[in-house]
Amino acid sequence: EEIADTLEQKQKAEVITTDNSYAGYENGIRTKLKIDNDNRPKISLWGILKNLIGKDMTRMTLPVTFNECISLIQRSAEDMEYVDLLDKAAATADPGLRMAYVAAFTVSSYSSTINRVAKPFNPLLGETYEYCRPDNHFRLVAEQVSHHPPIGALMAESPKWDFYGDSNVKSKFYGRSFDINPLGLWYINLRPDEGAGVKEELYSYRKVTSSVVGIMVGNPVVDNYGTLTLENHTSGYKCVLELKARGWRGGSAYKLEGTVQDNEGNDLYAIAGTWNDKIYAKKIGTKHKILLWQVHERPPAPFNLTPFAITLNAIDDNLKPWLPPTDTRLRPDQRCMEEGLYDEASDEKHRVEEKQRAARKQREADGVEWKPQWFEHVKHPVTEAMYYRPINDYWGNRKRQELADKGDIF
Ligand code: CLR
Numbered sequence: 001e002e003i004a005d006t007l008e009q010k011q012k013a014e015v016i017t018t019d020n021s022y023a024g025y026e027n028g029i030r031t032k033l034k035i036d037n038d039n040r041p042k043i044s045l046w047g048i049l050k051n052l053i054g055k056d057m058t059r060m061t062l063p064v065t066f067n068e069c070i071s072l073i074q075r076s077a078e079d080m081e082y083v084d085l086l087d088k089a090a091a092t093a094d095p096g097l098r099m100a101y102v103a104a105f106t107v108s109s110y111s112s113t114i115n116r117v118a119k120p121f122n123p124l125l126g127e128t129y130e131y132c133r134p135d136n137h138f139r140l141v142a143e144q145v146s147h148h149p150p151i152g153a154l155m156a157e158s159p160k161w162d163f164y165g166d167s168n169v170k171s172k173f174y175g176r177s178f179d180i181n182p183l184g185l186w187y188i189n190l191r192p193d194e195g196a197g198v199k200e201e202l203y204s205y206r207k208v209t210s211s212v213v214g215i216m217v218g219n220p221v222v223d224n225y226g227t228l229t230l231e232n233h234t235s236g237y238k239c240v241l242e243l244k245a246r247g248w249r250g251g252s253a254y255k256l257e258g259t260v261q262d263n264e265g266n267d268l269y270a271i272a273g274t275w276n277d278k279i280y281a282k283k284i285g286t287k288h289k290i291l292l293w294q295v296h297e298r299p300p301a302p303f304n305l306t307p308f309a310i311t312l313n314a315i316d317d318n319l320k321p322w323l324p325p326t327d328t329r330l331r332p333d334q335r336c337m338e339e340g341l342y343d344e345a346s347d348e349k350h351r352v353e354e355k356q357r358a359a360r361k362q363r364e365a366d367g368v369e370w371k372p373q374w375f376e377h378v379k380h381p382v383t384e385a386m387y388y389r390p391i392n393d394y395w396g397n398r399k400r401q402e403l404a405d406k407g408d409i410f
Pocket residue numbers: 045066075076079109110113116117118119120167169178180182207210212222
């Protein structure tokens with residue numbers, strides 16, 4: 001399989017190479033954490049939450065053992081686990097099936113929520129996170145651009161696609177359930193292979209509701225439900241996917257179905273399956289089923305992390321000199337958490353949050369407004385919605401090793 005085929009793909013490949021983006025990632029991915037078992041104390045979630053009805057996640061002070069050793073911007077990076085679907089989409093000439101692959105990609109990220117009832121670390125303002133996968137040909141950079149509400153902006157790039165958006169999540173505990181509503185719009189620029197006969201396509205979608213249910217009965221699980229509308233702004237094609245709520249006794253747990261429609265509203269493909277296992281497409285009027293996506297195997301791991309999530313916070317002597325001081329990998333409380341040092345994690349969490357508070361007070365006293373380093377909030381040229389566009393050339397600064405003085409938040 002060719003990494004870059006068309007002119008547009010080659011141009012992006014060239015940018016990634018010229019920036020020397022993969023420097024530091026020579027040792028490959030991490031396959032296990034330092035600890036074999038997280039040994040977190042089993043405390044009733046309801047026991048802690050019952051007094052917090054009506055609150056949002058960022059206003060809750062929970063014991064650190066309710067956390068997982070992953071931050072919310074790293075959770076956004078977890079969406080990249082199945083990017084092979086975007087490469088498959090790019091290689092697909094049939095525009096309906098191409099959209100079906102993109103649709104499968106948008107819901108594949110929900111598979112990571114199984115057994116992950118834990119609070120991700122809330123990134124500090126200005127915290128950044130980069131992640132490169134030379135083996136999958138992509139680079140990613142993200143930044144926490146707002147603290148209240150918590151918003152993380154992200155840009156991932158590969159010769160055949162870009163994936164970008166912001167994880168503006170609104171959360172609220174209703175007693176019965178803990179609901180997380182993603183407000184941000186996500187975008188994909190797809191650059192199909194020569195044979196598809198089209199240039200760059202723009203897709204957008206909004207994520208569905210994630211909800212922790214079963215809290216009162218002592219069996220909390222994450223459910224993901226709602227309507228996901230994926231739009232191809234270039235061709236006018238649409239894919240509407242219905243993710244069903246678990247329902248009474250979990251009868252419709254994980255199920256999803258929908259259709260891909262052309263710009264005149266004709267159904268081209270039916271999509272059906274489950275977001276925890278397999279998703280299929282079927283061309284309307286035929287019996288032929290195509291397996292679009294299948295979940296990766298998931299051996300037992302601390303914090304129930306997926307093998308992909310285990311790679312996220314890895315650091316070694318090769319990578320260290322390339323990272324800015326704001327990178328999540330250098331965040332001490334999260335590192336302690338990952339190593340099972342919960343008391344230290346809790347102390348360090350208080351310390352860095354105090355430091356963040358002091359920095360905010362200082363800015364207020366000085367009358368200066370905080371601005372993200374690597375993104376700016378502007379109108380999207382096509383959807384006209386506000387979005388975060390990369391600025392100040394993170395990868396260029398990184399290449400010249402000029403990141404060392406870019407921020408002090410830990
Ligand atoms: C789901 C997949 C999406 C991105 C996304 C955004 C917010 C995440 C959600 C995912 C999974 C569930 C989540 C949520 C934020 C908080 C919530 C991690 C990754 C947890 C389960 C809430 C825990 C509640 C505590 C009180 C224990 O593409």
